[in-house]
Amino acid sequence: MKFSHTLNGRKSGPGWGLAFGLLMTVAGIGLWCDAKLSASASSYDEPLGIAALLIGVFAAIYAVHELRPR
Numbered sequence: 001m002k003f004s005h006t007l008n009g010r011k012s013g014p015g016w017g018l019a020f021g022l023l024m025t026v027a028g029i030g031l032w033c034d035a036k037l038s039a040s041a042s043s044y045d046e047p048l049g050i051a052a053l054l055i056g057v058f059a060a061i062y063a064v065h066e067l068r069p070r
Contacts, residue, residue, distance in 0.1 A: 014066040021060025028053025 032049030 014063045017059055017063030018067065021056045021058070021063055024052050024056025024059060026056070028056055 028049050028051070030049070031052060032046060035045035035049055038045075
């Protein structure tokens with residue numbers, strides 16, 4: 001009989017997801033601020049910054065949700 005359902009192993013995925021989310025959020029804020037403050041910004045810089053910001057925020061929220069004990 002297998003008792004694998006009784007093991008309480010912690011997965012490192014949510015921790016890496018939180019780190020990825022925070023990194024993407026900071027990168028998105030940086031790209032967006034650079035596009036807003038730069039005179040020579042292309043038309044793709046601002047949407048790319050906003051997309052990176054949204055991906056980072058959603059990834060961080062999901063990772064925090066998975067880290068919370070049930």
